[in-house]
Amino acid sequence: MATEAATGQTVSRPGIVSLGSVVRVAETIVGAVLLILILQWVLEFEIADPRLWSIYWRPFTDGIVGSLGYIALILPVSVLMGFFLGWARISRFRVLAWPVATYVDFFRGVPPLVIVIFASLIGPSLMPERFQSRTLGLTLAALALAFHSAAYQAEIFRAGFQSVHRGQLEAAQALGLKPLQAMRHVVLPQAFRLSLPPLGNELAVLIKDTSLLSAIGAIDIFGLSQDVQQQLIFTPGSDLRWLFIIWTAVALVYFVMTYAMTTILAYLERRVRVRGLETMSI
Amino acid sequence: MIRVVGVHKTFGPLHVLRGITLEVPKGEALVIIGPSGSGKSTLLRCINLLVEPDAGSVFIDGVHVNRPEVSAEWVRQQVGMVFQSFNLFTHLTALQNVMLGPVRVKGMEQEAARVKAKQLLARVGLAAKAEAYPAELSGGQQQRVAIARALAMDPKAMLFDEPTSALDPEYIREVLDVMTALAREGMTMIVVTHEMGFASNVASRIVFIDAGIVLEEGHPNQIFGNPQQERTRTFVSKILR
Amino acid sequence: MAQRTAEDRKRMWRAVDVALAVVLTVGGVGYAVYAIVGRWGLDQGYIGDRWLDYVFAAWVSLYVTTIAFVIGLVIGFFFGWIRATRSVPLGKIMRDAKKVADAQGLDHVPFPATQIIWHGFKYIVRRFGDAFVAVIRGTPLFVQIVFVWSVLLIRVPTLNPLVLASIAGLIALTANTGGYQSEIFRAGLQTVHSGQVEAARALGLSKFQAMRHIILPQAIRLVIPPLTNEYIGLLKASSLLIVIGIEELTGFGRREAFDFFKVFESFALVTAIYLLLTVPLSRVIAYVERRLRIPGLGIQEVTAPRAPRAAT
Numbered sequence: 037m038a039t040e041a042a043t044g045q046t047v048s049r050p051g052i053v054s055l056g057s058v059v060r061v062a063e064t065i066v067g068a069v070l071l072i073l074i075l076q077w078v079l080e081f082e083i084a085d086p087r088l089w090s091i092y093w094r095p096f097t098d099g100i101v102g103s104l105g106y107i108a109l110i111l112p113v114s115v116l117m118g119f120f121l122g123w124a125r126i127s128r129f130r131v132l133a134w135p136v137a138t139y140v141d142f143f144r145g146v147p148p149l150v151i152v153i154f155a156s157l158i159g160p161s162l163m164p165e166r167f168q169s170r171t172l173g174l175t176l177a178a179l180a181l182a183f184h185s186a187a188y189q190a191e192i193f194r195a196g197f198q199s200v201h202r203g204q205l206e207a208a209q210a211l212g213l214k215p216l217q218a219m220r221h222v223v224l225p226q227a228f229r230l231s232l233p234p235l236g237n238e239l240a241v242l243i244k245d246t247s248l249l250s251a252i253g254a255i256d257i258f259g260l261s262q263d264v265q266q267q268l269i270f271t272p273g274s275d276l277r278w279l280f281i282i283w284t285a286v287a288l289v290y291f292v293m294t295y296a297m298t299t300i301l302a303y304l305e306r307r308v309r310v311r312g313l314e315t316m317s318i
Numbered sequence: 319m320i321r322v323v324g325v326h327k328t329f330g331p332l333h334v335l336r337g338i339t340l341e342v343p344k345g346e347a348l349v350i351i352g353p354s355g356s357g358k359s360t361l362l363r364c365i366n367l368l369v370e371p372d373a374g375s376v377f378i379d380g381v382h383v384n385r386p387e388v389s390a391e392w393v394r395q396q397v398g399m400v401f402q403s404f405n406l407f408t409h410l411t412a413l414q415n416v417m418l419g420p421v422r423v424k425g426m427e428q429e430a431a432r433v434k435a436k437q438l439l440a441r442v443g444l445a446a447k448a449e450a451y452p453a454e455l456s457g458g459q460q461q462r463v464a465i466a467r468a469l470a471m472d473p474k475a476m477l478f479d480e481p482t483s484a485l486d487p488e489y490i491r492e493v494l495d496v497m498t499a500l501a502r503e504g505m506t507m508i509v510v511t512h513e514m515g516f517a518s519n520v521a522s523r524i525v526f527i528d529a530g531i532v533l534e535e536g537h538p539n540q541i542f543g544n545p546q547q548e549r550t551r552t553f554v555s556k557i558l559r
Numbered sequence: 560m561a562q563r564t565a566e567d568r569k570r571m572w573r574a575v576d577v578a579l580a581v582v583l584t585v586g587g588v589g590y591a592v593y594a595i596v597g598r599w600g601l602d603q604g605y606i607g608d609r610w611l612d613y614v615f616a617a618w619v620s621l622y623v624t625t626i627a628f629v630i631g632l633v634i635g636f637f638f639g640w641i642r643a644t645r646s647v648p649l650g651k652i653m654r655d656a657k658k659v660a661d662a663q664g665l666d667h668v669p670f671p672a673t674q675i676i677w678h679g680f681k682y683i684v685r686r687f688g689d690a691f692v693a694v695i696r697g698t699p700l701f702v703q704i705v706f707v708w709s710v711l712l713i714r715v716p717t718l719n720p721l722v723l724a725s726i727a728g729l730i731a732l733t734a735n736t737g738g739y740q741s742e743i744f745r746a747g748l749q750t751v752h753s754g755q756v757e758a759a760r761a762l763g764l765s766k767f768q769a770m771r772h773i774i775l776p777q778a779i780r781l782v783i784p785p786l787t788n789e790y791i792g793l794l795k796a797s798s799l800l801i802v803i804g805i806e807e808l809t810g811f812g813r814r815e816a817f818d819f820f821k822v823f824e825s826f827a828l829v830t831a832i833y834l835l836l837t838v839p840l841s842r843v844i845a846y847v848e849r850r851l852r853i854p855g856l857g858i859q860e861v862t863a864p865r866a867p868r869a870a871t
Contacts, residue, residue, distance in 0.1 A: 067690050079710065130580035138584050145837040146830050147795035150809050154826040157816060158595055207405035207464075209368055211419040211471060212394035221422055225409045244699040251801065258701055262802075265705070279709040283702060291697035 081280040088278045099257030106246045114182040118189025125194045143187035155180035156252040185242045196231035236301030240294035319344040319506045325374035334360045336530035347501040349517040350510045352527035358510040362477045366397045398468030402480040404460040406452040412463045413448040438466040458489025475506040613828045616811035624794045627732035634737030638688040639744025695738025704731040724803040747782035787844045
């Protein structure tokens with residue numbers, strides 16, 4: 037992997053599911069198993085301890101479902117917003133570009149945790165009466181997290197748009213394509229492909245950032261695991277090494293989710309890859 | 319066919335075109351020469367409105383085109399353009415590059431466009447490379463695809479903006495051959511080039527532009543053999559050497 | 560004359576555009592401020608009394624961030640460098656050993672044990688680095704902090720809880736930024752074209768000299784902007800220390816919001832301080848990046864602004 041990037045050339049055009057990617061996935065699984073074995077040995081715990089899992093299984097599964105629910109809400113909103121904000125950011129109309137630049141600066145300058153905490157505290161008081169409910173603060177915080185990620189994605193899409201060579205647009209115009217047609221058929225396909233790898237990274241960050249919602253009482257894997265941790269610490273005589281099991285399991289869940297996300301996007305990128313352009317990197 | 323009357327263009331403090339007047343009758347191949355920075359590329363871009371002239375008029379086939387009522391897209395369908403840097407769409411195959419204009423701009427059927435694109439690729443000698451992506455083609459092949467792409471719109475005239483100056487010497491010949499054939503078939507062309515062989519064999523007229531104005535024009539033999547202006551003489555002696 | 564009017568029209572539209580953009584931006588921000596705090600009004604007396612406490616909390620954030628960042632530099636450079644090097648195949652080691660043996664006229668090839676152990680050791684360290692970075696990047700900082708905290712809790716249970724939390728937070732932040740920085744150093748070192756190394760070796764420079772005089776000067780230029788971004792990111796990430804009860808800016812702001820019901824005031828102060836710390840720094844970095852880039856050299860060209868090329 038490292039050598040491939042070092043020489044700046046891929047070995048050959050990989051198929052849709054290449055041998056290399058299968059090997060990489062296998063490597064990752066073996067690595068994860070090895071790492072857990074080493075951790076068990078160094079920290080003296082047993083990951084499959086049935087005494088813990090008898091109390092932890094329910095919160096564990098509920099938490100995974102909860103986290104996936106938040107991801108399913110936040111991810112599409114953020115990608116859609118990020119795309120259009122990125123588009124507006126490169127507009128030659130300053131009416132579009134400047135407000136978006138301010139938006140991006142704000143959301144990139146403030147920690148997501150601050151945004152989450154205060155969106156849940158302030159947000160509900162801004163909403164009309166009929167929307168009020170017990171979970172409103174949480175929903176608004178989740179949306180605020182989407183807005184936050186959208187600011188980062190806007191920058192990714194903007195970079196994608198800008199890396200499409202200017203001559204491409206000129207050639208499209210010279211053929212008589214209208215501005216929107218040139219965007220749709222020439223600029224977008226190229227910008228989209230260039231944006232995919234960094235987008236994969238950002239979506240992985242977004243998945244990890246959903247754990248922040250636990251700070252305001254969300255029912256997710258991190259929050260529920262923290263509850264179990266409190267139980268264990270305040271129950272006299274319980275084996276505190278069980279905390280290692282909990283956090284190793286939680287780390288593994290997040291790792292699988294982020295790994296799946298980056299792998300899917302890498303797969304998408306290969307799907308839309310153009311022959312002869314493999315060495316071109318963003 | 320193409321008439322340019324008193325065209326001016328400024329880019330900020332740069333006065334690039336200072337009142338250019340030109341006329342290209344149907345079927346003529348006009349070659350524009352001149353030092354770099356003299357405004358040749360800008361003039362071509364003014365003709366298909368990639369650059370909007372600040373003043374003056376451009377007529378194509380008798381239609382005054384740089385008016386708000388005339389859509390730029392319509393103008394660009396009338397004149398094809400070939401760029402110095404090819405500008406093939408990197409995400410499309412050679413065939414798809416040629417098909418894009420007819421399908422998206424003219425609304426032609428996919429199948430008909432495919433047949434037409436294949437014919438055009440055959441005409442520029444690249445039938446075998448239809449499925450290749452631009453990055454897999456040599457510079458000369460890319461430029462020939464670019465010519466086919468412009469021809470696919472059935473333009474009334476073609477603009478060539480230094481089509482061979484980004485090419486390695488061994489590929490220049492194949493592109494010039496395609497252009498020569500095109501001129502012999504009676505295509506109206508305006509070519510900005512420094513290829514003097516092409517200019518003297520193919521051009522019916524040569525225009526020398528310097529500092530944004532037409533300094534001299536005439537038959538190739540006159541411009542190369544007996545230039546009237548001092549500036550023309552210096553320039554010609556430099557490029558003929 | 561006609562030329563004048565076309566130019567004038569363009570200038571007029573640009574002015575209208577800019578004016579509208581300013582109105583929309585300022586109006587949008589103004590409306591947001593009004594919607595959040597305007598209707599209730601900010602308690603200026605509270606802000607006047609307490610703002611210094613917020614600044615102190617921000618100082619805690621900066622302090623923790625800076626320590627973690629500096630230690631992270633060492634970790635990051637070490638793993639970045641080791642991960643940027645390539646594996647030497649076993650076959651090549653054997654061939655080299657044979658070459659040396661032939662040159663010295665030995666009749667048997669000595670087994671290159673030290674070579675194999677050395678390269679094997681480097682390989683293991685590199686794979687360990689890969690795993691380290693994958694874990695850091697693949698799991699939330701929250702989980703990393705809590706994990707380190709629970710290790711300390713169990714291994715040194717006698718520690719004062721506040722000290723324990725501080726050490727745990729610092730370790731977690733350091734490890735986290737070390738992982739991210741190692742990616743930055745790796746990319747920076749690998750981006751320096753291998754042709755550069757070749758050319759340096761061709762001039763007769765040693766491996767070390769090539770690193771010192773050719774690769775590092777180029778890599779440092781590439782690495783400084785992303786490192787600064789990493790510092791900004793780490794400053795924001797330090798807010799997560801809230802989970803083990805460390806009161807940096809975010810934690811302090813949240814407690815104030817709950818203890819005194821000063822939600823809007825706290826929000827205003829916390830955001831203002833974060834923005835003051837991050838936005839100017841990232842602006843400067845974007846500017847420096849544009850200005851100091853050696854033409855044609857860059858991890859990526861995409862950050863370049865669209866430069867309008869004057870066609871001639």
